[in-house]
Amino acid sequence: MGFKYTILGGDKRSLELGKLLMKDGRDVCIYGFDMLEEYNNETVSLNEAIEYADVIVGPLPFSTDNLNVNAPFSNKAISIDMVLDFMSEKQMIIGGKFNIEHEKKLKNKNIKSSDYFKREEMQVLNAIPTAEGAIQIAMEKTPVTIHNSNVIVLGYGRIGRVLSKMLYGIGANVHVSARKYSDLAWIKNYGYISVHTKDLKTYLPKMNVVFNTIPQMILNKELLKSIDSNCLIIDLASKPGGVDFEAAREMEIKAISALGLPGKAAPVTAAMVIKDTIYNIIEELDV
Amino acid sequence: MGFKYTILGGDKRSLELGKLLMKDGRDVCIYGFDMLEEYNNETVSLNEAIEYADVIVGPLPFSTDNLNVNAPFSNKAISIDMVLDFMSEKQMIIGGKFNIEHEKKLKNKNIKSSDYFKREEMQVLNAIPTAEGAIQIAMEKTPVTIHNSNVIVLGYGRIGRVLSKMLYGIGANVHVSARKYSDLAWIKNYGYISVHTKDLKTYLPKMNVVFNTIPQMILNKELLKSIDSNCLIIDLASKPGGVDFEAAREMEIKAISALGLPGKAAPVTAAMVIKDTIYNIIEELDV
Amino acid sequence: MGFKYTILGGDKRSLELGKLLMKDGRDVCIYGFDMLEEYNNETVSLNEAIEYADVIVGPLPFSTDNLNVNAPFSNKAISIDMVLDFMSEKQMIIGGKFNIEHEKKLKNKNIKSSDYFKREEMQVLNAIPTAEGAIQIAMEKTPVTIHNSNVIVLGYGRIGRVLSKMLYGIGANVHVSARKYSDLAWIKNYGYISVHTKDLKTYLPKMNVVFNTIPQMILNKELLKSIDSNCLIIDLASKPGGVDFEAAREMEIKAISALGLPGKAAPVTAAMVIKDTIYNIIEELDV
């Protein structure tokens, strides 16, 4: 495991990742942060940066234009094709959200690669800073404590599970809605009040905070009507989300779309999650 | 939902189920308990018992000989073929563990049926009396409290999840072993100590109780050697289980195979689980 | 319990209290908020406001100058002597932090009175918004999640108990320090890591957040030296608090004095706490 790493582009989370790897005693080369004072006299070339490492760590997402590595803190473009050209078959590249074309090229060049964003454990671990970020928003935007409040989590997937556990731990009256009876059984088992999705209308009126995790329209005009005007809605589902925000505005219900919480609320934890996932990837390859 | 029910055979759990249905205000006919004093002057015939109900509720397992309904408290054989002959297309039959032949017959006769044992929510809910039964055994067979003991749960499926949560709630130092990194992430998220299966040997020596939920040989001679002689092993996996009992006996390690715990440790709860599942089945059919 | 109430002065928390009493169906007169638009055409006189009610509810603190009732949203001075003169023996006055002189006057006039701030249950309930406010600050000011962080709570009084429970519920590695062995036993019993005060030096270096609840100098220069520069200190003890802030600033350790959290982080909850306490006071008097 005495691997050398090159952090290739990315935002501050990538930088934190580099620091965490160093703290673990790994050799790390940072490339693509020349806009930051700390790194602006980088003299190492892309070729050297690539050659340095056993493992090249790309950002999340790996690219935003499909041509260059996503590197918001670099004045230089980092061409994906060049990166691959510089790599040898002994090296591996790990990044987040490779697209199909990238993966095809990697395969053609016979370069070992892995997409950390596709890893189930990364999704699980990422749910933690997401949930905690959502709780922070609820604390900031309501005049009541979460303890003893009526809160409901819509959906019992990864984020729903982590979020409901934390809310329960703080002392809220936690409701969780789901459609599947087995999910409802799990919800009850963990001590929360289970709500079948079809019964939402009955439960919504007394809620202080509604957290949505379902990535499709769920809080439509109809359901919004049953929500109290003092209630806060926090939508954690990726765009377009699960809330009719326009209708909410008209009804003067506070509704917030909260995305990218891990990077915003807890960038160091977000970097740790990637680091742990990278270690798992490497360990599995070794075996 | 004003359905009438006939409880057709089964053990005391089926009888409890009948009582619970009555408590809920349902009309219930009990058939196949003539060996019990309370029911020994049953004058109703099988045909009448079948005709009486909208829903026929069979036992778990439905049959042990594939010919007759499983009815340990009846002196009369209850022929499955006769039951099906007496039924009409308006009725439905719900039982546990139908075999393929039964299901074929039901289909041929166009009779609505459902196997409650195949329902995911029943499996989840059944994990609760299983886990609690296992904890009771641990309390009875060890001279230490579970609180502050080192315990490990092997496997993080349904029973593993429910059991580790309860042990944690009592205050044990809960370890849970799994192979998948995503399971390990969940284990950590719930506050337990996660142990990769390959590292069991390191953790086993300091355990006070080992609960196995994995239905294949896991505690083999090799691993048993690392277990303390005061440790108690409780195997919850169905036969042949996951423990080399012979080797355990030779090493004088106490190992218990604990099966059928719901019916033994909490028959009324076990009946409730079936009742709730039946209600879910009926509700889904209605929709 | 069909009592009439007069809210006499106070800040927005008192106003929320009035609204909560009305929500419960009580008759409420609001006096002393003429600076707020909503109430600026109050035509009722002090005498009328006093006469109106069975229970006069004063603010927390009752007075800041010992002459007038504390009424930051009123242009008129509300003389305590006049209030008492207008009151009859059938009425009662409830306020927070009466001083000795007030209590003497109340006794002389034979007026029933009670200080809600002295009530143990109010102190307990107030610990909840305090703890939650502290957690909100920790979430805002650290780049890591509380989940899986190393946190320590200094002191195991009311706030310490509520705070450690919530931190544990979120998934932190909760340490709590105390001096008494019985407190240390309780700390262990609740699943936290117990730290004897004399061993703080050993535990502080690995902490991400330190919450102090002890109202005397505890984090002195000597102990601050053992704290990591990335650690956040939140001091919840009333002035002068338990942290050498000057030394912390010199060492570039972030230290925050967080006071009055209930009113700031959750004013509606803070009002509920007072309301519940008032109800308890009234119920006890009736008996």
Next chain:
Amino acid sequence: MGFKYTILGGDKRSLELGKLLMKDGRDVCIYGFDMLEEYNNETVSLNEAIEYADVIVGPLPFSTDNLNVNAPFSNKAISIDMVLDFMSEKQMIIGGKFNIEHEKKLKNKNIKSSDYFKREEMQVLNAIPTAEGAIQIAMEKTPVTIHNSNVIVLGYGRIGRVLSKMLYGIGANVHVSARKYSDLAWIKNYGYISVHTKDLKTYLPKMNVVFNTIPQMILNKELLKSIDSNCLIIDLASKPGGVDFEAAREMEIKAISALGLPGKAAPVTAAMVIKDTIYNIIEELDV
């Protein structure tokens, strides 16, 4: 702390205590177990046994007849006066439940002594095996799981607190009754349903298990009438306890008096509790 210990009399818990001290690497002399095969060729005299140690550890209770040390596994009487005569001022004696006369003699002889039973932390730690023993009984004697059952704990002292926490951790619907509003506030804070003692009659009818911890008559004939015939009552309060057992028998309500649970349900844990308390005593004396 390199002290030598003599275990002087007592039951199997004292013997376990001796073994635990040895496991910790202490030198230990066992005296007063000659009825057990393992120790029946003890050749050491009482004088030698006393001289051997820095700390003499007596049983709990120290004496049952006020003349001799309580030693149910010894054929020889161990005179308290002789023990004290053999001791010097350099030694100390630690026991449980010294009576006033013993303490007077110890003082006269200038012998350091301490009563571990009087230590608050011992009472707290002892509440754990008591609570767990009570839960074991509830599991054994009811046909339902504790999970999802309605249970009530009468009294919120040490045992009440530990017991309600464990029941909650298993997933029961935990009710706790108390008289003081501050206790009721704590009960709510921990997530349990708080019941004022005067409202017991309203809550008792739907309970599956009632745990009493109050050492005075509480479940009298009147209240027993409101209890369901399937309900189980477990009385943990010392004799005469808090239940009218005669009335319960007449009404055919199952009521169990469960005393001495630590020694019965978890003798090794009970010994650990004494050991930890002894260490605390010694550490405090050193300082």
